[in-house]
Amino acid sequence: xxxxxxxxxxxxxxxxxxxxxxxxxxxxxxxxxxxxxxxxxxxxxxxxxxxxxxxxxxxxxxxxxxxxxxxxxxxxxxxxxxxxxxxxxxxxxxxxxxxxxxxxxxxxxxxxxxxxxxxxxxxxxxxxxxxxxxxxxxxxxxxxxxxxxxxxxxxxxxxxxxxxxxxxxxxxxxxxxxxxxxxxxxxxxxxxxxxxxxxxxxxxxxxxxxxxxxxxxxxxxxxxxxxxxxxxxxxxxxxxxxxxxxxxxxxxxxxxxxxxxxxxxx
Ligand SMILES: O=C(CO)[C@H](O)[C@H](O)COP(=O)(O)O
Numbered sequence: 001x002x003x004x005x006x007x008x009x010x011x012x013x014x015x016x017x018x019x020x021x022x023x024x025x026x027x028x029x030x031x032x033x034x035x036x037x038x039x040x041x042x043x044x045x046x047x048x049x050x051x052x053x054x055x056x057x058x059x060x061x062x063x064x065x066x067x068x069x070x071x072x073x074x075x076x077x078x079x080x081x082x083x084x085x086x087x088x089x090x091x092x093x094x095x096x097x098x099x100x101x102x103x104x105x106x107x108x109x110x111x112x113x114x115x116x117x118x119x120x121x122x123x124x125x126x127x128x129x130x131x132x133x134x135x136x137x138x139x140x141x142x143x144x145x146x147x148x149x150x151x152x153x154x155x156x157x158x159x160x161x162x163x164x165x166x167x168x169x170x171x172x173x174x175x176x177x178x179x180x181x182x183x184x185x186x187x188x189x190x191x192x193x194x195x196x197x198x199x200x201x202x203x204x205x206x207x208x209x210x211x212x213x214x215x216x217x218x219x220x221x222x223x224x225x226x227x228x229x230x231x232x233x234x235x236x237x238x239x240x241x242x243x244x245x246x247x248x249x250x251x252x253x254x255x256x257x258x259x260x261x262x263x264x265x266x
Pocket of ligand 1: 040041042043044045097098099100109110111112113114115116119133
């Protein structure tokens, strides 16, 4: 018997675009044989989980879901999915995550939500790492769309030394990220601080070089530059279509995706 069509909340604009991108990514990359799934952070990822849940209990009963932080942990638990961790699952079939900025080679800036350490561990542990985002993240060179700088997780006692070094390296405005509705700095899920460091285009054109340089500063725990990790990115556009980019340069624009269609799980 055919499943009844999905009844979904009506979404407009960017939110509708994000949902379409997330659904397309899940349909293309989360297959029944995938049993260990990494779940990223951000405002697009809830739609990823929504689509995975729509794949049904038959496939999801045997799956384990590994979160990148508090937010995704809650998403997994609230949706009745099985919560795993990297200790138990150091190899992940597929991780799907959001991003703050993506360049034409699928390098990304991540860490707008201060989750970059766990996000990178799950991206690196995954056989396939996929990004889902809206059109504002779809760029040519990192930093053209995302102006807040590269998020860098640092040991709490070392932040001031690292900040000075980042400025010496050429950062135009390296600043400790401060909490909102909290006095003092943002503290990550791992108990560390975050410095947001802007670099001009000369640096951002070679994100791998910049990543290696920053990573060598003692006190730096992880850098929110994800280079040579992502296999495909799905961007939801304002007009409701999707742009899909693959590693190797293939770009498909104007993809239409009917979110009311049930996922095909076979
Ligand atoms: O890197 C991240 C958190 O550290 C998020 O993935 C990133 O901020 C994307 O968020 P959104 O989907 O809300 O645009």
